Amino acid sequence: MSSEKMLQVENLTFEYIRRDEEGNVEGIKTAVDGVDLEVNKGEFISILGHNGSGKSTLAKHFNALLFPTEGTVWVDGLNTMDSQNIWDVRQGAGMVFQNPDNQIIGQVVEEDVGFGPENMGIPTEEIWERVEESLKAVGMYEYRKNSPNHLSGGQKQRVSIAGVIAMHPKCIIFDEPTAMLDPNGRKEVIRAARALNEVEGITIILITHYMEEVIYSDKVFVMDKGKITMQGTPREIFSQVDKLKELRLGVPQVTLLAHELQKRGLNIPNGILDRKELINAIKAYRY
Incomplete structure (x- = not known):
């Protein structure tokens, strides 16, 4: 894998095994089916697909929350199947989930953002520097003393993004980060993601089913039934309105x-x- 690649996925298949109450195998569902994908460092990539297309399952392989049934995933040159790499993979590729409430643990915004670096054993002085830069990067610095419970959905999500940035990842995976937000909150979060990409040079992978969010991407992958069925620039993808409609996606x-x-x-x-x-x-x- 070349040093320019942030992510490389080769022939990735992932199967969920369904079991009954006694633990016997009832069936196997293939959620990701033979996917090949490359992402260069510094790119802004979107992965589109309706619910059940496999896009979130794919995303969870990018920071070793899931491991391939078959195939290989490299994150910044590290094979996720090698257990020695897990810590480095998760540090290099941060993840922002759908529900900010599941990610926020601190009683005060700045404590929450400092939690990741503290776990990494970063010296206290540097933690506070990172907290400050991360909150400024997402426009939440003035709320640093607030309780997260009093923030709007979009603001909470920006705090969870700051918590990921504070760990200095090379890549951030946004797994449907705006699904639970109102349109203003959605705009805030996408704006923060774009700024991180353009200003900090962080590789961004956005998993979404909102079309408006992907127009700023360098490249779009469209998933259906566990496979990548379309890929190209936003303009190339959105030139195929009828094909997107067939995949139950709007434009x-x-x-x-x-x-x-x-x-x-x-x-x-x-x-x-x-x-x-x-x-x-x-x-x-x-x-």
Whole structure:
């Protein structure tokens, strides 16, 4: 694996074994089915798919919460199946989950963010430096003395992101981080993820089923039934509106509107991603 690769997945298959009350095997479900995937350092990658497509199961392999039934996963050159690597893998690839309440343990925001580095044995002075930089990175520094219970969903999720950043990971995996948030909270979290990618150079992997969130990615992978069925830039993916509909996935509303206008004979480009692009395309068409 080259030094430029943050993640490399080869022929990954993961099976859940279902058992009855006596512990006998009832059935086997293949959640991830022969997936190959590469992510370079510093990229912003999105993995899309409806519920049950295997995207969250795949994500949990990226920081060794799950291990392959078959195939191999390397994180920053480390094979996750080698038990000696687990600590380094989890330190290198942090994870932000759906429900911030499951991740927040401290009574005060800054204590919560310092929890990870403290567990890593970082000296106290450096912990406070990390807490400060992490909270500033997600725009939550002024809340450092607050109790997490008094924060909004989006703010809590930003505190959990700060807790991951404080451990100085090279890669952060966001596993449907906005599923439980309102639209404003969703925007806050995606904005924080983009800033970490652009400013700090952290590799971001975003697992989501919200189309609007993936338009900033360098690359998008679409999953269905445990396999990767589409991959490309957001523009390439969103140029295939009908195929996405078949996979029970929507597209951003602006993209859909552009697609409908095209069908009615308006000669505008495929894969329009935001309002500004659509307005410019229509203006260019008229004159």
